[in-house]
Amino acid sequence: MRLAELSERSGVSTATIKYYLREGLLPAGRRISATQADYDDAHLRRLRLVRALIQIGRVPVATARQVLAYVDDDSLGQTIRLGAALWELPHEPEPDEEDPQTAVARAEVDRLLELLGWATARELGALSPNHRVLTATLVRLTHLGYPMDAEALLPYAQGLGRLAELDLDRLEDVPTPAEKVEAAVAAAVLFEPVLLCLRRLAQEEESARRFGLS
Amino acid sequence: MRLAELSERSGVSTATIKYYLREGLLPAGRRISATQADYDDAHLRRLRLVRALIQIGRVPVATARQVLAYVDDDSLGQTIRLGAALWELPHEPEPDEEDPQTAVARAEVDRLLELLGWATARELGALSPNHRVLTATLVRLTHLGYPMDAEALLPYAQGLGRLAELDLDRLEDVPTPAEKVEAAVAAAVLFEPVLLCLRRLAQEEESARRFGLS
DNA sequence: ATGATTGGATAGTGCCACTCTCCAATTGGA
């Protein structure tokens, strides 16, 4: 398929596709002649992933490039490759080490992991961007007047832990390592909005159940 | 407190605070003289909420203004006020009605709500932006090659339903209606990243448990 | 032949959160 068809099938303008090619988010097509290149379903698939990352995940183009580099790097071991790709995704502000609340929040996060018995997460500690983003967000919540301690977070973490098992089950159904990494990235970017929508719908339902629709 | 102090205490530059005042995100201070105004803790609190909305929630300034208008509108009933504020928050793309997959996804969402027995959510249907965003996201997942049906979503929705009960419990502890609305908005904006971090940490933990750290 | 189309390169656009600059009024220290 040529660029125009790739554009039509994906709903992305040719100009934008050219931009992604230039930025290295999309591999070049197979050159047929000096003025034509051939794209296949892999390109279409990658293009949709790129759109998901940028439009839904709001990942900056530079970050998306790094994520995709890990997705494509089959020299790495499966776990490292997947972890590296996912760890590139968060682009929220890092914790403010000047703020004394940061140390408090970090200790609380560590305490939560202990309560949960999540040994690996405890070992990794602030190496994981998720640990750091969690810390930074708890600091913000505190400043807004809604402090949350480990005990308050515990039931949420346990609930999400059960859901994470489901996630991994689904990932095991994906055959090849390359597809696994891609599926994990897609899940991180597109499945998170699904979860948030479900939670908000659940809140609406529960709220109506308690207080009615008045 | 004067503008400079408000700036210092919030970590937001005076220029940006002036911008928020101009945009109506922050109420004007009490005028002391022709060249001075006095701000109090309510302003500091509101300023932090604005920052959370814009920086963490990535809510456009115009949307934030609408959300805050509902937060401040005490002429509305409690439930409406809260619902209206929260329904302003999503700013993701609406479902593409041209796409035949949209009807499929919408039917699947409705079927999910039926399986869950969420009567209110079913009545509201696509009136809720959350219903629409969920539909649109499922369409995207399908196009990426990861279709999800109602059965696949069910356990997630049930898990999140249990967590939503916790949310409402916590909201009941907040005394006044105005604070309830503000707390709900803060929870939507700041607690969602917390949940996502917890989920990702849970995934890391579960992944390490299954496959080791290699 | 010849006009349309292709992929590629470059410069430009639009958006939007934020910031710079200037101003007159006011404050506060010497």
Next chain:
DNA sequence: TCCAATTGGAGAGTGGCACTATCCAATCAT
């Protein structure tokens, strides 16, 4: 009392970034 510093206010300007409009030479379709 004097004058430099500060205050809040208003408008224009800046920067970043995803995207797009414009050209161009090569090639394809008829």
